[in-house]
Amino acid sequence: MKKSTKRIIETFPHFEDKLIIYKNNLLVEEAVEGLNHVEATCLTLACFFEEPEHKNFNIGLLYQHLNNNWLELALELITQFFKEDTYLIEQSTFSIIRKGNNEYFNQKQFADFLSDSGLNYDKRKLSVYYSRGKIPKPDVELAGTPYWSKSTVEGFCEQEKNRLKKDLLTKIIHTKKK
Numbered sequence: 001m002k003k004s005t006k007r008i009i010e011t012f013p014h015f016e017d018k019l020i021i022y023k024n025n026l027l028v029e030e031a032v033e034g035l036n037h038v039e040a041t042c043l044t045l046a047c048f049f050e051e052p053e054h055k056n057f058n059i060g061l062l063y064q065h066l067n068n069n070w071l072e073l074a075l076e077l078i079t080q081f082f083k084e085d086t087y088l089i090e091q092s093t094f095s096i097i098r099k100g101n102n103e104y105f106n107q108k109q110f111a112d113f114l115s116d117s118g119l120n121y122d123k124r125k126l127s128v129y130y131s132r133g134k135i136p137k138p139d140v141e142l143a144g145t146p147y148w149s150k151s152t153v154e155g156f157c158e159q160e161k162n163r164l165k166k167d168l169l170t171k172i173i174h175t176k177k178k
Contacts, residue, residue, distance in 0.1 A: 004081040008046040015043055037065035045074060049081050104147040117157050
């Protein structure tokens with residue numbers, strides 16, 4: 001299952017059973033029966049993500065049936081599909097950052113993630129490390145505010161955990177030699 005489809009399933013768990021339509025050669029129209037317009041549009045999008053060679057998606061459905069948060073989510077999913085599922089967009093300059101978005105972290109959210117993962121970080125420490133170039137460069141900067149993608153934050157977190165383990169082992173070995 002594609003990453004973008006998984007995000008649709010997280011929002012609409014009851015779609016998991018309906019997604020078998022592409023395996024059973026059923027028409028998308030049959031699967032969307034009984035769904036409201038938002039659900040039908042999202043299911044049609046998920047079917048396209050899973051079988052883009054065989055299923056079509058009419059972008060007019062976004063215009064006709066989605067607005068506000070639903071439209072932003074659909075556009076975000078389409079971008080994710082082409083970046084992470086097909087790799088047709090290799091180096092993207094397009095990004096949607098919205099309130100409640102778990103894909104990008106500001107400095108405080110970055111520090112909170114590290115702290116929640118067991119690392120001794122707060123916003124001030126992260127700010128100092130940022131100014132010294134000790135953390136990854138932001139993936140996006142808007143109005144002077146840096147944002148890091150979830151994958152960048154997770155990668156740095158793992159890198160820090162590994163560095164701390166290595167430092168601890170070195171310290172233990174050095175102490176035993178004395």
